[in-house]
Amino acid sequence: MEIKEYIRSMSSSSGDVLDSVERWAHLHTAQPQMLCGSYEGRLLTMLCRSLNAKNAVEIGAFVGYSTICIARGLADGGVLHSFEINEEYKDVILRHLSMADVDNRVALHIGDAKVLISQLIPDDCRNVDFAFIDADKRHTRDYYDMLVPRMRRGGIIVVDNVLWGGKVLDLERNRDIDTQYINVFNEYVKTDKRVENILLDIRDGLMICSVL
Numbered sequence: 001m002e003i004k005e006y007i008r009s010m011s012s013s014s015g016d017v018l019d020s021v022e023r024w025a026h027l028h029t030a031q032p033q034m035l036c037g038s039y040e041g042r043l044l045t046m047l048c049r050s051l052n053a054k055n056a057v058e059i060g061a062f063v064g065y066s067t068i069c070i071a072r073g074l075a076d077g078g079v080l081h082s083f084e085i086n087e088e089y090k091d092v093i094l095r096h097l098s099m100a101d102v103d104n105r106v107a108l109h110i111g112d113a114k115v116l117i118s119q120l121i122p123d124d125c126r127n128v129d130f131a132f133i134d135a136d137k138r139h140t141r142d143y144y145d146m147l148v149p150r151m152r153r154g155g156i157i158v159v160d161n162v163l164w165g166g167k168v169l170d171l172e173r174n175r176d177i178d179t180q181y182i183n184v185f186n187e188y189v190k191t192d193k194r195v196e197n198i199l200l201d202i203r204d205g206l207m208i209c210s211v212l
Contacts, residue, residue, distance in 0.1 A: 007039065014038035017100045021065045024092070034062050036134065036160065040203050041069035044132060047156055048073025053129035057121070057150075058082040059113045059143050060135030063089055064096035070132060071102035080106045081120065083113035085135070114139065117146050126152050134160040137178045141185045144209075148194050151211040157195070162186055163205025 001009075018038065025032040036044065044066060048056060052075045061067045061084035071080050084093065087110050097103040109116050113135065121128070128150045133143050140159060147157055161182070167174040168183045186207065189197050195209040 011039065011042060014041060017096075018065060018068060020099065021063060021068070021096050024096075025063050025065070029063065034134075036066040036069070037203060040160070040206065041066060043202065043206075044069040044158065045073040047158065048130050049075075051129050051154075051156060054078040055128050055130075056080040057117070057128055057131040057147060059117075059131075059133045060084065061089065061093050061108070062134075064093035066132060066134060067093065067097065067106060067108075068100040068102055070130070071097070071105040072100070073130075074105055078105060081109060082106055083109045083111070083116055083135075085110070085112055114142055114146065117143075117150075121150050123149050125150055128152065129155050131155070131157045132160070133157065137161065137164070138181045140181065141188055144185070144189070148192075148211060153211060155211045157207075157209040157211065159185075159189075159207040159209070161204045162199060162207045163201070165204060 018041065022035055025035050048070055053073065054075050054077060056070055056074060058067055058070055058080060061082045067080065067082050074080060090110050093108060097106050128147065129152060131147045131151065133140055135143065144157065151157065164179055164182045167179040171183055189207055189209060195211050197207060197209045200206045200208060
């Protein structure tokens with residue numbers, strides 16, 4: 001048995017709905033690897049639940065897999081504001097949220113999160129408990145800097161794909177712009193006095209930031 005198989009076998013099941021969402025992504029999208037997957041998804045749910053999160057933000061919903069995971073971890077009466085720039089995924093996301101019976105916990109916003117967040121969430125509210133960033137890598141720092149002032153003390157920001165397939169380990173060889181932006185972001189968070197952070201070697205790398 002491979003170590004990943006063992007880990008999965010010893011972890012709680014993600015459930016039939018998420019399995020169906022994953023199958024749909026593999027059948028109908030060109031980049032199904034954009035799904036966060038069951039292991040990371042369970043972590044998102046557990047982090048939200050441990051925070052007793054009532055206000056959450058997601059930037060980059062794709063087909064709604066991570067959206068479901070976050071929504072499942074919310075406290076009673078909690079709301080997840082999920083931002084997805086690709087309008088063609090709207091109906092798919094809504095269908096998947098309904099299948100998982102979490103549609104009443106999610107406010108889906110289609111458009112540019114850099115614009116919409118400013119319109120929907122005051123920059124001095126400081127009441128966001130949990131945030132997940134999994135969108136355009138060139139703007140990850142922009143999303144992060146918009147969220148930090150809106151987070152409550154002790155709130156958690158999770159950023160996906162910060163290892164970028166290991167490319168960040170060899171910047172001389174990997175000169176593509178996404179790799180460079182991700183590395184700059186990682187360095188930025190490391191020195192950001194507003195948070196404590198840890199980079200976890202989970203899937204494609206997760207940056208976990210606790211807001212001070």
